[in-house]
Amino acid sequence: MGTAAATIHPSASSRVRLVLGVFKLRIGVMIxxxxxxxxxxxxxxxxxxxxxxxxxxxVLLSSASAGAFNQYYEYESDRRMARTRNRAFATGALQPTPAWLGVIGALLAGSVVATWTVVNGVSALFVFLGAFFYAVVYTVWLKRRSWLNIVIGGLAGSFAVLAGAAAVDPSIGPLGLLLALVLFLWTPPHFWSLAIANQKDYADAGVPMLPVVVGPERAARVVFASTVLLVVASLLPAWFGAGPVYLAGAVVGGAFFIVKARRLASHPSRATAMGSFFGSLVQLGLLLLAAGIDGLIR
Incomplete structure (x- = not known):
């Protein structure tokens, strides 16, 4: 009897993990x-x-609110995808009740008000726009309507960069704008690599990701071209004041991503697509680490 009850009623720690999973905290930390x-x-x-x-x-809490809204809004389609069918709302482990919208709204409002009060209004605006673009522009308006969904939705990451830059200088100089551009250009090859690896999932769920619309071979070539464009853009801050540490991170990370994207373009498969996806994470991780170190030692 005790075993059966434990099966029906998850432990407190399991429920905490379920709730935290709704907020996509790993993505939030990256943002x-x-x-x-x-x-x-x-x-x-x-x-x-x-x-x-x-x-x-x-920024973490506003991203968490957007991530939770994404899972709340998408729980039915999440059930049709192997990659997302085990999410808490999709399985029914958590019920998508209206109370969740209250929690999501409170997190976003709290994060915007706190930034406005302690930092400045321009930074707070970008904190809001980052969540708004992911939750509403991407999830509600574009995800099921256009293959450009992730391109425009990628502005969410750019707004996070701008929130940080505006915290120092609300007028935002060239370095902040260029780093925001890099984040904007990073999202498509990053996500399209994952979409190639999970093309059937997106097709079954009726989501017009690029590989579903044009096929994996053509999408792989687009990933490679967009990766090259991204890497070129990531080098531009070196001409506007970024130091040698930043440049080294951009070159090493960019070269790694280009190699992985080239393999995907030459031999499209799930394995090479996941390799390109991993390459995008390495590239961004090195770039952000180098940017942080460069800023600290300047």
Whole structure:
């Protein structure tokens, strides 16, 4: 009897993991790091420790609210995809009740108000826009309507960079704008690589990701071309004040991603697509790390 009850009623720790999974915290942490990179590369007065913490956690919480809304809104289609069918709302482990919208709205409102109060209004605007573009523009408006869904939805990451840059200088200089451009160009080859690996899932769910619309071979060539464009753009900050550490990170990470994307274009398969996806994570990780170090030592 005790075993059966334990099966029906998950433990408190399991339920906490379910709830945390709804908020896509791993993505949120990455978005938070991009905001801190935007802050680090922007010349200007130093922020206080409190301002740093408020900016970091506000971006994390706004991203978490958008991630939760994505799962709340998409739970039925998530059931049709192998990659997402085990999400808490999709399995029924958590019920998508209206109360979740209250939690999501409170997280977003709290993050925007905190940034406005402790940092500045321009940074708060970008914190809001990052969540809005992922939750509404991408999830609600574009995901099922256009293969450009992830291109425009990728502005969510760019707004995080701009939130960090605006925290130092609301007028936002060229380094902040260029790093935001890099994040905008990074999202398509990153996500399209994953979409090639999971093409059948997206086709079954009726989501017009690029590989579903044009086929995996052509999509793989687009991934390679967009990766080259991304890497070229990632080098531009070196001409606007970014130092040698940043440039080294951009070159090494960019070269790695190009090699992986080239293999995908030459031999499209799930394995090479996942290799390209992994390459995108390495490229962004090295770039953000180098940007942070470069900003600290300048």
């Amino acid at each position: 938070m790091i991009t905001a801190l990179a935007g802050l680090a590369v922007t010349p200007g007065p130093s922020l206080s420790a409190v301002q740093w913490l408020v900016l970091a956690f506000s």
